[in-house]
Amino acid sequence: MTDHDQPVYDLSGHTPLIEQAPLARQAAFSADHCLKCNICTAACPVAAVTPLFPGPKTVGPQAQRLREPGQPSPDHAVDYCSSCGICTLVCPHGVKVMEINTQAKARIVERDGLSLRNWFLSRNELWGRLGTPFAPLLNFGVRSRLLRLLAEKLFKVSARGPLPGWAGYTFRGWWQREQKQHPRPAQHDDSQRVVFFHGCSTNTYEPFIGKLAVAVLEHIGLHVEIPPQTCCGLPAQSNGDFDAARCYARHNIEALADYARRGIPIVGTSASCMTAIKGDYRHVLGLDDDDAQLVAVHTYDFMEFLWKLHQEGRLPTGFQPIEREYPYHAPCQLKAHGFGRPVLDVLSLIPGLKAWEIDADCCGIAGTYGYKAEKRAIAELVGWPLAEQVHAAGAGTVICDTETCRWQITALTGANTIHPVELVAAAYGLTITDKAYTPPVGE
Amino acid sequence: MTPTAVDVLVVGGGATGAAAAYDLARRGVRVLLVEQSDLSTGTSGRYHGLLHSGGRYAVGDPGTAAECITENRILRHIAPFAIEDTGGLFVATPDDPADHPARWVDACRAAGIDIDALTPAQARAQEPALTPHITAAYRVPDAACDSFDLVHGFVEAMRALCAHSTLCGDLLAYHRVIRLVTNDNSVVGAEVENVRTGDRQVIHAACVLNAAGPWAGMVAGLSGITVKVKLDRGTMVAMNTRWVNTIINRLRPADDGDIIVPVGTVAVLGTTSVTTNRPGDHHVENWEVSKILGEADAVIPGIRQGRALRAWAGVRPLYEPPDIDHGDTSGHGVQRRFAVIDHRVRDQLGGLVTVVGGKLTTCRLMAEEAVNVVCDQLGVDTPCTTAAEPLPLPAFRQQYHRLDHRLRKLEHGQLPGQLICECELVTRPQIEAAIAGYGDHPVALDDLRRDLRLGMGPCQSGFCSVRAAGILHEVKEHSNLKVTRALKDFVDERFRGVKPLLWGHQLRQLYLDELIYRRTLGLDRLIAPTPEERLDS
């Protein structure tokens, strides 16, 4: 029993904005269902590798009964939770263990404030945008071992954490230019429209993913719209900065609600951003209003959306063969969606392509967790079973839906990593102009 | 050493008996407290945990209401360690009589109970779980009171006062009074039997104070006199979480299922009222559980779907004065919910005083008035001073009703050692200390439960019982058979309180517990059922 004691406030003002969700629907309340069976503890990838984390049950439903309502949690061990959410998935009794723990982390931040490092990690949206004009300089910094060690000393950002490089331009900027140069015909039929949610990474680090996504969606015959949007808020949320996370969330809900009302699907290539929009806004941040629900209902992960189109008979299946075999890592955030493995389902439509799922709960990075100096070693150990299987398969390329996981997998294994949209675009024979991009299957 | 002669033998280790023993010790009287089980295991231990403001009785029983508010303030002063100042709310729903709140407000004012009117919005801001359909809400000075802490507080204070005497100030637990020794129309002592060993002994006393609660009629009956005690069974249900942080009373004429008390980790819902003829009638019927949950759900929507952890019943000893009652020295008339009977006056039998009825909130007052009569018989004229001075903090008990206390300690390394009960955060060193506290006496796992809350959380001892049994075997050096039997007894005891609540998640929990006991441990293969157990169905 915790969160229901406190009304949810708008960040800008102090008026209670959102009607309380009924008690029994709140994540914290699901602790009531815990049978202490410790299946979650047995499955927790973090508890498996560090004695500092006593496991999700101990800091979650067990501690929850003993937390003073409305007061910060006294239990600091919860800080070692990576919020990967495997605990919530394996629980047979419906306890929202990860959600409880994330809310407890927010309580600690409420009391003790956010460290400078965590503030920094929570605002990759800001750094992505501000850094773009200085891409060459910053990319040098990111690649400089010396500067990274300095950053580790000063800011406790791990020198081994796989930081991306800035693209030097933004996806949004490209899209504006693109529309000027190649104006799309107006589309009046909402059923032929789709909204693309690019997320911060695509915007500033990997714009080619967004370009490919747009190309695929347009190839399918959909009219793509990219409304103003901001960070999904997940980095701030996992760092316990709920104020910032709610601010981002409200911004996005506002930007997307009108589309959702018209039944226009919202599609994104980052499975973790989509987790936030579909689930966390309501279940973790407590923004449980009609708009949030409407947006969640109409939001799809990119590959989930393609599979849905296929089920409706709307996905062109004239794929060119790709005679390759790839291991696929389903990120923990993607597992939280509960939509199966649409990547494997869609890729199975491509002749010759064999993709198989790596048996791993989490790659270890868990958003910003693996960038923290004190947690980097844990993140690497968590990712070890994944790396072992990639090594054993001798795979040079791994498919994965989420950007930080891809960077982590590359850091752990040395393997190249690709987003599944790259294979879909290749099988459709679609190309994009991007100097930084090499298609997975060469010409 | 058990004394064989004292000034006063107090019968009954509940709140009244313990308070009386403490009161006597303060007045310099040599006192021995005898209890058939352990402290606070009768009505006092089987209550909802509410320190009344008196609001509940304001309309129907103004005298009791006035006593409650006075004693409420006194207990807060003398036993703060046992009390969590949750405050209380009285709330009315559209189903409740519309004219009741106004009458209630007047009655509270008359009784001296401070009440604050709240708007429904204010009430919901304080307790968001409350139904949006509140028609009236008032704040009252209710509190949650841990009766175990309170009773232990009285007993330890008594012991401290008598520390230099070997003849008094002791507690004789697990001893039942089987005979009152009389001499010339006067009670001069009692024969007690150790319920575990069957050993008997006579304890001489100038006066016996009968504070045996529901058993008071039986104790008085040992001397051939009649004290009519109306036994009224009430059921309570503990929910797995607190739900509210303020005590919630239903603002209507007193009825079943009116009270919700946040106590420690749980919320206690109560209660029902069913006449019974057995002082130890602790059974709970399914309809009572449904009734309680249904009434609570009207005030806190959704609570019926929450997880109920444990149900139990206590027997209220309501006093029924005989038609001609010379002995009611309290003089407050039949409205009084408690009575002190001077048998010297009423039955021409000296050396025996009975105190019966009342509430946990008024236990100190009951003790004071009963002890006044006892002292009158003894010729002691020292006045009562129990209201003035705070009790020393009990050393052993740990203020378990403070919610996050244990978690904070665990987090800060102040609870070292293995965590044995993961639900209620009980550690191995705590268990070892508790076992040591029993000296040479045998220890049941249920004793550790009462001392430490072992096994009282959601899993109802599924995990900690075998651990505690293992520790008992190691530390206490009980034989393996004795410990295995103790484990089985504990399993039976725990099941009694959860059986009325087996549906949904609590049913799943007991499935898990049963799986552990039967399959993982094979406990049922080690302990053959007794012939009586075989017959039970």
Added chain:
Amino acid sequence: MTANIASPHGNQPGTDVLVIGAGLSGLMAAVHAVQAGARVRLIAEGWGQQLIAPGWISVCDRADDDVIAEVRGYAALHPDHPYAKAGDDAMVHGLEAFQAITAAIGLSYDRRRRDGHNMRLITMLGAIQRVMMAPRGIANSDWTDVTESILLVGLRGWRDFYPELAAGNLRSQGIEARAIRIDLPEPPGPWDRWPTDLARLFDSSAFRAAIIKQVQPHIRGVEKVGFPAVLGLDHHTEALTNLSEQIERLVFEIPTLPPSLPGLRLSNRLRRWLLRRGVRVQIGHPVTRGLVEGDRCVGVEVQALGHVTPFYADHVILATGGLYSGGIQTSETGRVWEPIFDLPTAGPDVPGREGWYYDRLLKERGHPIHRQAGLRVDHDLRPLNAAGEPALANVYATGHMLAGFNPLTDGCAEGIALATAYKAVHTALELDDKNHRGATDTGL
């Protein structure tokens, strides 16, 4: 809940077999279906009961001699028992297929091949459980032919194993046993160790060496050495073999409190095996209702994040478990129901909760609710509707959710899970026993 769909979904892209549930019967149903060449999807809300159970395979614990013969005899006399519904052959083949697949994934399960009797296994309280089959480490505790003493090894400072108490109770039953405690070579951390923590330590040969050194001085006159069931997780077989070799005595495991290491090892390995064969394994979200067209279930809906997601399939294996796992639900008012297809349960017949439980938890033969609150099925394991007809042509129920047995007291829970999983898949895919490829498809 079921939804009758207006438009036909029969041609939706889906899988051949959809298994709901990740317990023993669900996982094995997926294995059978994969081995038969089917495309398979497995959806479960959390792991099944193997994660809390001791880990052995109870087929008919009460059998005094040949277990299979006892089951055959019992099934012949009790046509409503799940064993009778599944048929004798399903039980025999189900057990053999399980033994084959577990051997293939590197987790051997043993039984007494010599006489087909139950083994006599030791519990952490020192009781004896008679069980037909168990993971090798646990099966090693079979006390049937032991002539010398048994040594139980406790780990000092660990809260979940009390070898002295177990040894005492064994001696009280006439079994020569004694206990020692050894130190863990690793310093204690700030928190108690979970069984999984210890198992990971036992995965390391250096750790085992330090354990072996402490046990060796105590093995005179000892025939077998028992440890809590934490001897390795990812490298369990290696740990078990290594300990036995170095201690020069047969080393066995004793199941401890949940989470169950034997269950975890099995679940992890089977999941990897299934993933490598293209099975979509999805754990974490409840199936909320079946999508029904006429007398067929064309798929199910999952309460996924944000919205409900449909999954289509030709055959559905319902392996959602019984009262523990939520395959059968109960309410305060005494309602008992199956939530996905709203199928009726065999009992209880009386409204309200009266009569569900006796007054003592450990009442002999257990509580009526466990026997009654399950599905009635036909001889193809298709659940019956209120009229006693198969509710759906292509839905099969397996394992704990079946009525007619008490999984806690009857000593047959795992046997039924294996028999019904085998039977359901073979009926659904119209396989005869020759089609079953057993463990020919091996490796991870």
